[in-house]
Amino acid sequence: xxxxxxxxxxxxxxxxxxxxxxxxxxxxxxxxxxxxxxxxxxxxxxxxxxxxxxxxxxxxxxxxxxxxxxxxxxxxxxxxxxxxxxxxxxxxxxxxxxxxxxxxxxxxxxxxxxxxxxxxxxxxxxxxxxxxxxxxxxxxxxxxxxxxxxxxxxxxxxxxxxxxxxxxxxxxxxxxxxxxxxxxxxxxxxxxxxxxxxxxxxxxxxxxxxxxxxxxxxxxxxxxxxxxxxxxxxxxxxxxxxxxxxxxxxxxxxxxxxxxxxxxxxxxxxxxxxxxxxxxxxxxxxxxxxxxxxxxxxxxxxxxxxxxxxxxxxxxxxxxxxxxxxxxxxxxxxxxxxxxxxxxxxxxxxxxxxxxxxxxxxxxxxxxxxxxxxxxxxxxxxxxxxxxxxxxxxxxxxxxxxxxxxxxxxxxxxxxxxxxxxxxxxxxxxxxxxxxxxxxxxxxxxxxxxxxxxxxxxxxxxxxxxxxxxxxxxxxxxxxxxxxxxxxxxxxxxxxxxxxxxxxxxxxxxxxxxxxxxxxxxxxxxxxxxxxxxxxxxxxxxxxxxxxxxxxxxxxxxxxxxxxxxxxxxxxxxxxxxxxxxxxxxxxxxxxxxxxxxxxxxxxxxxxxxxxxxxxxxxxxxxxxxxxxxxxxxxxxxxxxxxxxxxxxxxxxxxxxxxxxxxxxxxxxxxxxxxxxxxxxxxxxxxxxxxxxxxxxxxxxxxxxxxxxxxxxxxxxxxxxxxxxxxxxxxxxxxxxxxxxxxxxxxxxxxxxxxxxxxxxxxxxxxxxxxxxxxxxxxxxxxxxxxxxxxxxxxxxxxxxxxxxxxxxxxxxxxxxxxxxxxxxxxxxxxxxxxxxxxxxxxxxxxxxxxxxxxxxxxxxxxxxxxxxxxxxxxxxxxxxxxxxxxxxxxxxxxxxxxx
Amino acid sequence: xxxxxxxxxxxxxxxxxxxxxxxxxxxxxxxxxxxxxxxxxxxxxxxxxxxxxxxxxxxxxxx
Numbered sequence: 005x006x007x008x009x010x011x012x013x014x015x016x017x018x019x020x021x022x023x024x025x026x027x028x029x030x031x032x033x034x035x036x037x038x039x040x041x042x043x044x045x046x047x048x049x050x051x052x053x054x055x056x057x058x059x060x061x062x063x064x065x066x067x068x069x070x071x072x073x074x075x076x077x078x079x080x081x082x083x084x085x086x087x088x089x090x091x092x093x094x095x096x097x098x099x100x101x102x103x104x105x106x107x108x109x110x111x112x113x114x115x116x117x118x119x120x121x122x123x124x125x126x127x128x129x130x131x132x133x134x135x136x137x138x139x140x141x142x143x144x145x146x147x148x149x150x151x152x153x154x155x156x157x158x159x160x161x162x163x164x165x166x167x168x169x170x171x172x173x174x175x176x177x178x179x180x181x182x183x184x185x186x187x188x189x190x191x192x193x194x195x196x197x198x199x200x201x202x203x204x205x206x207x208x209x210x211x212x213x214x215x216x217x218x219x220x221x222x223x224x225x226x227x228x229x230x231x232x233x234x235x236x237x238x239x240x241x242x243x244x245x246x247x248x249x250x251x252x253x254x255x256x257x258x259x260x261x262x263x264x265x266x267x268x269x270x271x272x273x274x275x276x277x278x279x280x281x282x283x284x285x286x287x288x289x290x291x292x293x294x295x296x297x298x299x300x301x302x303x304x305x306x307x308x309x310x311x312x313x314x315x316x317x318x319x320x321x322x323x324x325x326x327x328x329x330x331x332x333x334x335x336x337x338x339x340x341x342x343x344x345x346x347x348x349x350x351x352x353x354x355x356x357x358x359x360x361x362x363x364x365x366x367x368x369x370x371x372x373x374x375x376x377x378x379x380x381x382x383x384x385x386x387x388x389x390x391x392x393x394x395x396x397x398x399x400x401x402x403x404x405x406x407x408x409x410x411x412x413x414x415x416x417x418x419x420x421x422x423x424x425x426x427x428x429x430x431x432x433x434x435x436x437x438x439x440x441x442x443x444x445x446x447x448x449x450x451x452x453x454x455x456x457x458x459x460x461x462x463x464x465x466x467x468x469x470x471x472x473x474x475x476x477x478x479x480x481x482x483x484x485x486x487x488x489x490x491x492x493x494x495x496x497x498x499x500x501x502x503x504x505x506x507x508x509x510x511x512x513x514x515x516x517x518x519x520x521x522x523x524x525x526x527x528x529x530x531x532x533x534x535x536x537x538x539x540x541x542x543x544x545x546x547x548x549x550x551x552x553x554x555x556x557x558x559x560x561x562x563x564x565x566x567x568x569x570x571x572x573x574x575x576x577x578x579x580x581x582x583x584x585x586x587x588x589x590x591x592x593x594x595x596x597x598x599x600x601x602x603x604x605x606x607x608x609x610x611x612x613x614x615x616x617x618x619x620x621x622x623x624x625x626x627x628x629x630x631x632x633x634x635x636x637x638x639x640x641x642x643x644x645x646x647x648x649x650x651x652x653x654x655x656x657x658x659x660x661x662x663x664x665x666x667x668x669x670x671x672x673x674x675x676x677x678x679x680x681x682x683x684x685x686x687x688x689x690x691x692x693x694x695x696x697x698x699x700x701x702x703x704x705x706x707x708x709x710x711x712x713x714x715x716x717x718x719x720x721x722x723x724x725x726x727x728x729x730x731x732x733x734x735x736x737x738x739x740x741x742x743x744x745x746x747x748x749x750x751x752x753x754x755x756x757x758x759x760x761x762x763x764x765x766x767x768x769x770x771x772x773x774x775x776x777x778x779x780x781x782x783x784x785x786x787x788x789x790x791x792x793x794x795x796x797x798x799x800x801x802x803x804x805x806x807x808x809x810x811x812x813x814x815x816x817x818x819x820x821x822x823x824x825x826x827x828x829x830x831x832x833x834x835x836x837x838x839x840x841x842x843x844x845x846x847x848x849x850x851x852x853x854x855x856x857x858x859x860x861x862x863x864x865x866x867x868x869x870x871x872x873x874x875x876x877x878x879x880x881x882x883x884x885x886x887x888x889x890x891x892x893x894x895x896x897x898x899x900x901x902x903x904x
Numbered sequence: 905x906x907x908x909x910x911x912x913x914x915x916x917x918x919x920x921x922x923x924x925x926x927x928x929x930x931x932x933x934x935x936x937x938x939x940x941x942x943x944x945x946x947x948x949x950x951x952x953x954x955x956x957x958x959x960x961x962x963x964x965x966x967x
Contacts, residue, residue: 087907
């Protein structure tokens, strides 16, 4: 046992130190705002108010009773912080950029600065926090009682002590005083409390050291080694069978949600945050803190279970173990650790809640019913501060009252998890609000109300065991005996842990409503605008409200409001920095109005600030076009990139087409080159013979006349051949380009054939080829030019004559007329044309497989061009021997104009 | 990635593998496993935060 006076003296000394630290922190912060008080280390330590006395004492108790389950409370937050960039980073950035003052402020601002939502969240937070504060008070009093119990600590822990409400009362008073002095001294646009944070950091260090010292002492002084600890450990700490089930998952999830959603956690994590580097460090340092805290929980629990007498309260092992071994100093340190963890939690919770209550409950009502004093500029400001102070007292004593009423009942022990489940109801609105553009105020409201109601019905009210509002019969048999409405087995869901069940139902309905209601309602323009600001916080930090909100207000009116709320001095400073002349008629800029609203929001909450400013704004339009532009920006970017993609595909297609065209051009170019070289080759042969013979004639005048004659004939023949060749090229060119207009007439193709045979008869008889004509058809008409067709026939027949190497050469010409198609066939009994040459022979300069005979190689090409121009076809028919060319032409039986 | 790996390792069914009455260095396996995973996750987060940020002086807003 420790003497009461000593304990009180140590406590007071500790509190005095805290006061000093807070005072020094405040002063230092005012001198140097970005000093070490904003360092990531202090920030992380302040977050560790997550470890309340529920951790300090309760974790050991939980480990002794339920094995590893206590770890979930620290693993959940570890996952959240380690994955900070998933959610926490966005949340913290939103809070920092838009000067969020509390979780209620954030939710109400996100959904159109809605006062109802803010009030609802505040009330929920109050209901959840008051029992939690009561739990801290209970821990404080019982630890105080145990450590000062005259009959020794072990006896104290064994007997059920009457709670000492006097101690609790004075504790509550002390906490109020501290919170009021350092939490509500100033109203700041960022709502940061450097003094309090400094004190909290010190407390975090104290409780950390205390638990570490107790843990080390237990492991190495009592047990000897870590392995020895587990020799007598109970089963659920060595090989738990059913710990890792649904309840494990649920608890991890709830703890992860709570580390964001608990008002005090939101306060230290989001509101007090001043830079991203803080959260970056906290992402590993805070889990490390939790890790080290947890390291010794199990050894302490095991040792307590094995060394202390049966029936000792496991919640107080941290305290009773050292007392049992007469280690008074360690016991005192442990007591101090518990003291600091409880006080820090109460202080921050009450400050966070007081801001919420004054901003979202009292101020809106006060303004609506004109309770707030408007007489002098400073009255309003002191009114707000008064409200906040009163709120702190109200919260703390609400906790005290709860403690007083529930007494030492077991209801308090479970309140930690019940609170977690309660605040987890904020999660859908918070996460959805930050990531889902279309979330609406209606959805958030419906989700919160339903989730909170279900939480109360399935978890909170039954936790009293029938003592409060809900009688025991309802818990056991359902209201009015309706079985499926039993709070702990809703809809007949039996056999599931009540906490898991309550978490599932409340969050499921909450999230479902949050998602479904927006399908039936439209967000207001303001909510739409706020959603854009919050969801795209990383993209639009530079974008100001100006382009969207157009408001008109007189500066004097604005000044009046600012004076009332902010106080004359601050208001003057605000307007002075803006360089606004004080003339009455001057209209305030959008920028100034927004600035004033933001300042007001820090004092009275976003919703109230908006009401206040709106009261003097004479005209407000939210430019729908601008809003659309901003809201659609993402869509536009998406559409733009899709467009780009489409265009690049088009470009690819075009490029491919161009490449193809280029290939064709190259090929044509190649053909042209080939053609030119062929032409020059063809021209060169006769030219060179002409030249050589003329050279001979010129150089040798004494040449005998006979030879001279022969040479001249050769020259003439070659010239003729040359002329023919050039004529042929010219013809072909004209035919191919189709530039020459033919004289078109209806004529009998037989007459053209007769003409051709006549022309070739001389050639045939000279070559000794027999030319026969078979199957003369009746008269018919084709449209075109007789001479051209005759030329085509001549080419074919002369080819047949020229290339016929048969011993008994015959060229047969036959004609037929079938179903309007005139067919002329020129066949010879010369060598047949091999399969591979069949198409090639129609190409310019291509000759048949007859190296001996030399022609220009244009005849077939020209003939085919002519026939095609006449609308017919020239083809090589299949034949067993010789070549057989067939010309087919469309024909009519009678000419409309008669025969010529 | 890190939080998801942590979740997978710390949630059933993976965790059930280690929930056996086996001792490692005289400590129950499950205790060693839980705290080891935890420590590794913290170390990974630490390395990640070093990698992610040379602290940017621009985002130190006065306050």
